[in-house]
Amino acid sequence: xxxVTQMEGPVTLSExxxxxxxxxxxxxxYPSLFWYVQYPGEGLQLLLKATKADDKGSNKGFEATYRKxxxxxxxxxGSVQVSDSAVYFCALREKSSxxxxxxxxxxxxxxxx
Amino acid sequence: EPEVTQTPSHxxxxxxxxxxxxxxxxxxxxxxxxxxxxxxxxxxxxxxxYNNEISEKSEIFDDQFSVERPDGSNFTLKIRSTKLEDSAMxxxxxxxxxxxxxxxxxxxxxxx
Numbered sequence: 001x002x003x004v005t006q007m008e009g010p011v012t013l014s015e016x017x018x019x020x021x022x023x024x025x026x027x028x029x030y031p032s033l034f035w036y037v038q039y040p041g042e043g044l045q046l047l048l049k050a051t052k053a054d055d056k057g058s059n060k061g062f063e064a065t066y067r068k069x070x071x072x073x074x075x076x077x078g079s080v081q082v083s084d085s086a087v088y089f090c091a092l093r094e095k096s097s098x099x100x101x102x103x104x105x106x107x108x109x110x111x112x113x
Numbered sequence: 114e115p116e117v118t119q120t121p122s123h124x125x126x127x128x129x130x131x132x133x134x135x136x137x138x139x140x141x142x143x144x145x146x147x148x149x150x151x152x153x154x155x156x157x158x159x160x161x162x163y164n165n166e167i168s169e170k171s172e173i174f175d176d177q178f179s180v181e182r183p184d185g186s187n188f189t190l191k192i193r194s195t196k197l198e199d200s201a202m203x204x205x206x207x208x209x210x211x212x213x214x215x216x217x218x219x220x221x222x223x224x225x
Contacts, residue, residue, distance in 0.1 A: 036216070043117070043204060044156070044216035089156065098169040099144065099211040100158035 002027045006090050006104035013080055014112050021075040021107045023064075023090035031092040033057075033066055033073040034101065038087045047075075047088070082111045115139040117217035119205050125223045129194050134220045136188040136205030145188045146206040146214060147180065149173075156204065162188065163211075195224045 007022040025031065032051045036044040048057030053068035062077045073090060090104040118137045126132050138145060147159040161168040162180050179191045188207070192199055202221050206214040 032212075041218070043119075043218040044206075046213065046215070049213075091156075093212075099146070099161050099214075100169060100171070101148075101156075101206075101214060102158070103148075103156040105155050 002031065002092060002094055002102045004090050004092055004102055004104035006088075006107050008107070009087075010108040010110055012110045012112065015082055016079045017111075019075070019077040019080045019084075019109065021088055021090075021109070023073045023075065023104060025071050025073065025090075025092050027071075027092055027094050029094050029096050030068075031094040033064070034091040034093070035062070035064055035073070035075050036089040036091060036103075038089065038106070040086070044089060080109070080111045082113055085109055085111045117205055117207050117215050119203075119217040119220050121220060122218070123221045123223070125225065126195055128197060128224055132192050132195055132222065134190045134192075134203050134205075134222070136190075136207070136217055137186065138188055138205075138207035139215060142207035142209055142215070144208040144211050144214075145180075145182070146208075147190045148204045148206065148216075149201040150204065150219075151198075151201045159190070161211075192222075195222075197224050200224045 003026045034049045035047040037047045048059040050057040050066035056065045064075045087106045087108045089106045091101045120135045145162040150156045160170040160174045177193050202219045204219045205217040208214045
């Protein structure tokens with residue numbers, strides 16, 4: 001079945017450091033890919049998405065490119081801020097599997113001032 | 114900006130009791146979902162609901178679980194007889210289409 005694998009956390013960075021959170025997926029078809037973010041005490045918020053190979057999703061300085069050849073959707077940001085501290089979830093949705101999202105385990109990011 | 118809301122934020126119940134978790138979707142949303150996250154584990158899909166019926170459900174969503182929109186606005190998840198392993202964070206999600214899902218803040222259910 002479909003699955004998403006994320007790098008283990010927590011990830012601890014200093015402010016203005018470069019961020020990469022790895023995400024790879026397994027799917028039988030051509031899924032849409034998502035990154036969700038969960039700030040402390042809040043729900044999951046859609047951060048960015050990509051629907052087909054080579055698409056780049058971007059939002060709030062975060063980017064991720066849909067790489068079909070490596071089945072990856074790594075999240076990057078050039079310069080993190082303390083306010084980016086949160087848990088980041090990679091997810092996929094495969095139309096043939098209905099509407100449900102399949103999530104990774106989440107990666108906690110802590111940014112130090 | 115409109116948000117999905119969930120009540121209660123935390124529910125403590127004894128094993129065997131019934132619980133109802135409530136979700137208020139964004140007003141024009143027609144697609145509804147429940148997910149759960151057991152502490153330290155992945156967010157897992159439970160059920161999707163559209164046009165007043167279940168569209169899809171996971172193997173987790175057994176006869177102990179049910180969903181409904183009793184008044185056309187709230188979307189509820191009922192667990193008839195809670196078990197210890199039902200302790201988790203339960204997230205409601207809603208959307209105008211099946212493509213994007215907007216999540217609520219979650220209800221933490223603790224079964225003792």
